[in-house]
Amino acid sequence: MDIRAAAREVLAQGVVLDIVPSGSDAEADTLAREQVGVGSLLRGKEGSGLTVSTFHNLGLNIIRKEHAHLGYKPGFSIFDEGDIKALLADIMQKEYQGDDGVDEIKNLIGAWKNDLILPEEALERARNPREQTAAIVYLHYQRTLKAYNAVDFDDLILLPVKPKISVPRYVLPSGCAAS
Numbered sequence: 001m002d003i004r005a006a007a008r009e010v011l012a013q014g015v016v017l018d019i020v021p022s023g024s025d026a027e028a029d030t031l032a033r034e035q036v037g038v039g040s041l042l043r044g045k046e047g048s049g050l051t052v053s054t055f056h057n058l059g060l061n062i063i064r065k066e067h068a069h070l071g072y073k074p075g076f077s078i079f080d081e082g083d084i085k086a087l088l089a090d091i092m093q094k095e096y097q098g099d100d101g102v103d104e105i106k107n108l109i110g111a112w113k114n115d116l117i118l119p120e121e122a123l124e125r126a127r128n129p130r131e132q133t134a135a136i137v138y139l140h141y142q143r144t145l146k147a148y149n150a151v152d153f154d155d156l157i158l159l160p161v162k163p164k165i166s167v168p169r170y171v172l173p174s175g176c177a178a179s
Helices: 003-012 026-037 055-065 081-096 101-112 119-124 129-147 155-161
Strands: 077-079 150-152
Touching: 055 077, 055 155, 077 119, 081 101, 081 129, 081 150, 081 155, 101 119, 101 129, 119 129, 129 150
Parallel strands: 077 150
Antiparallel strands: none
């Protein structure tokens, strides 16, 4: 799933997205605001409530606001690449007595998250022993992240978007369509 498909999923959930450019950091947010010309186009009340953000920053802000509903405490951590690899290697060492293929497992988990697939669904969809192993590690990984009060970068998109775990106040009542 690409970023546009994620945007459609977010909109289908009823999240009001005024403008959400692609990118992943504060500089991208600033650049987006400048490119959109928010200051020159909208003044005063017209611009209030307008969100110009990257998807990751928007997801982070939603998770920050709704952390309790999502089962997180305030001040949750965001794991970086090194943290992710170390955690996956630890899980694989405990579950499979080895951490061979940690990069492959990490990539599979990242792909599943980008496709908005939760661990249980990944396990159901697994087509071979390697995918089954990765799905089991994914399940342990998500549980461990939650125990550490942490998310990874892919969770910044997954958590606010996935219907089973989305934030209720951002979801439209049934029968309503997002425009």
